[in-house]
Amino acid sequence: MKILTGNDLKTGEVTWWTGQDWSLHVNDAVDVGDEAESILAREEAERRVNSSYAIDATREADGGIRPGHIKDRIRALGPTVRPDLTLKPADPDAGNWVI
């Protein structure tokens, strides 16, 4: 599947395109198919997102979404060396999802 990611203009936080808005959680991302370019052009023009791009991802057995490249998995979770700064600070195994 193809999903869209970028950084929020005001905060710089990593965001994922949900079909209608941007979410901090990768599992909210939707498959945009061939629509990536037109969505990105529109959203950047509306200034809600910065440095946006389309990536390949897979849907896992539990329904979660896993970006194809390690860089985007780190973006989705947070730094692997500071669990307290990730989106899953209480999950000691969260970092394993990245590798």
Place this chain on the structure above:
Amino acid sequence: MYKYDSYDQAMVDTRVEEFRDQTRRRLDGTLSEEKFRPLRLQNGLYLQLHAYMLRVAVPYGTLNSAQMHVLADIADKYDRGYGHFTTRQNIQYNWIKLEDTPDILADLAKVEMHAIQTSGNCIRNISSDQFAGAAADELIDPRPYAELLRQWSSFHPEFLTLPRKFKIAVIASQTDRAAMKLHDIGIRIVKNAAGEIGAAFYVGGGMGRTPMIAPLIREFVPLDQLITYSEACLRVYNRYGRRDNKYKARIKILVHELGRDEYIRQVEEEFAHLLTLDIEPPIAELERIKAHFADPAFAAGADDLDLSDPDFALWVQRNTAAHKQPGYTIANISLKPVGGIPGDASAAQIHVMAELAKDYSFDELRVTHAQNIVLPHVRKADLYTLWQKLDAAGLGAPNLDTIEDIIACPGLDYCSLANARSIPVAQKIAERFAANGQTGTLGELKLKISGCINACGHHHAGHIGILGVDKKGTENYQLLLGGSEGDDTSLGKITGPGFDEDGIVDAVEKATNVYLARKQDGERFLDTYRRIGMEPFKEALYA
């Protein structure tokens, strides 16, 4: 240390308000990201993996406690409670909001700080010896000259759009603690045969994808021609440095392709021309700057230390250096606790270091290119108390210049340019050697890790260097041996095929085992490598 005059302050204050307006226009949509990006980068604001990153300039790494407290306050108020000290003697914050940035810059300006020219194709933060003004082996304090270069290079209209970024280091010791020959310009203050003080210029060094050691291009430039000669070096680069290919745009490529002799010829020609224009700042300005770097009021004191506490004795042995003043020492605070993130300090720790500097080091601190902090002027009589307070704050790691004192770039955990993570590799190596008890046995061993070819972690200059690369979407780590950033500057060589994350930790241990088995009396790892060559290491690594 240097104090802003009214011109310095007005420039920084004006820039803050200018950026406040630019940010407002970006947020309301008047400015596109394409137009705004170069403006934010001129103020040190990047967009990294997780958020905006702000890089704050610390000229030649020198800070006072008020500045250090503000750095801690920024970490608390605008970031996530910590800051990251970098290999250019700066500090970076990883979780900055665009809308907060003008306020952060305003807070910095109140303590004579800014983020100007910490990014972009301009002359970056001037770096220097972290022991400047304190070292026992120093000819003179190099910082007035670093400050003069800072003032010359800040907003220099001719050098704000160079072919690429440009890095200058100034030292005044035979011992190179600033990796001077791995800068675009490395300046060493020297004394000539007639006893005059001047500057030796090394031009065209650097790391990155094409590492080069700067050749000596002039043995002696009179100090009252320092700026004129620097300008000549920059002018030739600005005129002929390649702008068509950013990978070939650094001055090292120009010097290499022109050849040292031809580059020198052109610089000398430009220098002769510039001398006729009388561009050197008046000597009164240099004297004004020098007055800010006068020695603090040292007191008489004994050199004796009670080393009966073995933990303190070990810290003294590894983390202090000889001071020029009897009764004083230079204290190095390691930001490399085993398992920690190299260069990171919490806001609370930054406050502690600020207070200790005020109480025990004449209100001065230094950031080192090895991502540590220095208290430059500590009375030996105060050293035990100081160490106890550092230790209580988690700042007492006794590991300077050991295998635990690893330089590591932020890597793929934070940096949008990186291909592999650096920090977890550094953590695992430090933990391995702390556990196997070999840290002390190995002695001086400088290990440096970069998460990409840009070499922010200085892997080329590590006795052991590690370069993270992307191998078909997975992290892979190449091992390099034989680099050095010091007086005996050399570039490390790749041992062979790379390793995975755990494999590289094992590989480092195998390499150190070769050293321990083959070393002769007094040899460092680097000395043994240079004596026996790469082959014994390769045999052990790839058996």
